[in-house]
Amino acid sequence: MPDLDAAPRPLTVAGLFAGIGGVELGLKAAGMQTKLLCEWWEPAQAVLEHHFPGVPLHDDIQTLKALPDVDVVTAGFPCTDLSQAGRTAGIHGEASGMVKHLFELLEDASPRWVVIENVRNMLALDRGTAMEYLVSEFERLGYRWAYRLVDSRFTGVPQRRQRVIFVASRTEDPRGVLFADDAGERPESDYREDAFGFYWTEGNTGLGWAQDALPTLKGGSGLGIPSSPAMWIRDAEPGRAIVTPRIEDAEVLQGFPRGWTEPALKRAKPGVRWKLVGNAVTVGVSRWVGRRLLTPGEYDETGQIILPKGMRWPTAAWGTPDERWAAAVSLWPERSSYQHLLDVVDTNEAPPLSLRATAGFHGRLLRSRLRYPQAFSDALKLHAERMAEPAPVA
Numbered sequence: 001m002p003d004l005d006a007a008p009r010p011l012t013v014a015g016l017f018a019g020i021g022g023v024e025l026g027l028k029a030a031g032m033q034t035k036l037l038c039e040w041w042e043p044a045q046a047v048l049e050h051h052f053p054g055v056p057l058h059d060d061i062q063t064l065k066a067l068p069d070v071d072v073v074t075a076g077f078p079c080t081d082l083s084q085a086g087r088t089a090g091i092h093g094e095a096s097g098m099v100k101h102l103f104e105l106l107e108d109a110s111p112r113w114v115v116i117e118n119v120r121n122m123l124a125l126d127r128g129t130a131m132e133y134l135v136s137e138f139e140r141l142g143y144r145w146a147y148r149l150v151d152s153r154f155t156g157v158p159q160r161r162q163r164v165i166f167v168a169s170r171t172e173d174p175r176g177v178l179f180a181d182d183a184g185e186r187p188e189s190d191y192r193e194d195a196f197g198f199y200w201t202e203g204n205t206g207l208g209w210a211q212d213a214l215p216t217l218k219g220g221s222g223l224g225i226p227s228s229p230a231m232w233i234r235d236a237e238p239g240r241a242i243v244t245p246r247i248e249d250a251e252v253l254q255g256f257p258r259g260w261t262e263p264a265l266k267r268a269k270p271g272v273r274w275k276l277v278g279n280a281v282t283v284g285v286s287r288w289v290g291r292r293l294l295t296p297g298e299y300d301e302t303g304q305i306i307l308p309k310g311m312r313w314p315t316a317a318w319g320t321p322d323e324r325w326a327a328a329v330s331l332w333p334e335r336s337s338y339q340h341l342l343d344v345v346d347t348n349e350a351p352p353l354s355l356r357a358t359a360g361f362h363g364r365l366l367r368s369r370l371r372y373p374q375a376f377s378d379a380l381k382l383h384a385e386r387m388a389e390p391a392p393v394a
């Protein structure tokens, strides 16, 4: 006799390109169990070994012979060839081309779900050919697919981060996972006016300006060195108004507990933690996906329009081997209660932006045609003056 009172078996997960486990941590929070991790970068491996003890960890996907029998396969494949911060060799670039190994492994596997995360630029790259490749590989394997661009702020973290979440299945309907929730964009009134994030490395053509939030934490920059964005605290005392959050703050902005990437220090220099955190999936995003994989909802087709091949990829779409549609949903599946930037970043500990960085950024800003509040420019000037003063003798 079947035991009708027994709890349902938790869904099992194989995490490919696992990084520091942002996907797997969120799926775990939703009640799933990771059975295999695949990650070849040593600092990331150190983090995974620490937080997922006992879970087999394979290094190079190119030598992974087969997938275990799991319900969910996740693959946040490398975006260095796709993102604006990285190179743009495209989906067949050396790093992003690793995704072809996912398809080789899927030839001989039957997971219920495949979950992929990647940068927004994936939709536009090579005039859409990167997405066309992904979608047509899934269609060739008989999968239905759906994707949606989401903003991490929907999970309540004060980080503006747009990422594509892609879900595919041979047996289930991915629309019930990705499109069942739509809360719409947060109203302006959700954001406070006491702190603003920006990229101090920019200032010519963009600022990365974000109210009550930081701009996207990046795994790399044009210079190849991942660095923290900065923030302006409007009412702070001079010398404390322009600061950079610490790595532990960045971990919280990505939904991880503070100190999550500390185990990487066994294998790498501290700066690597920025790359690990910047590469990761915001944990609240994967927790939402996990909840919906376990309990898909209803998809409301209102507003969807047919998507002919070769059209620009919209911010949300779905398809089968026979048809493709653009879905009318926002970047905001939910609106979890918002954690304000000043409630997350430990401003007493956040280092002030250096004189050199402040002066360089302010100079670029003044020469640019960008629009910014005059009070911000004044605060930068004052901060640079304060940083130029000799430190008081103790």
Ligand SMILES: C[S@@+](CC[C@H](N)C(=O)[O-])C[C@H]1O[C@@H](n2cnc3c(N)ncnc32)[C@H](O)[C@@H]1O
Residues within 6 Å of the ligand: 017, 018, 019, 020, 021, 022, 023, 038, 039, 040, 041, 044, 059, 060, 061, 062, 076, 077, 078, 079, 098, 276, 279, 280, 281
């Ligand atoms: C965009 S990151 C994934 C981040 C991850 N989803 C997270 O939440 O931390 C891509 C990861 O793929 C890993 N990777 C790249 N090539 C690989 C390969 N051949 N085998 C295994 N892992 C690889 C990189 O080291 C990197 O950590």
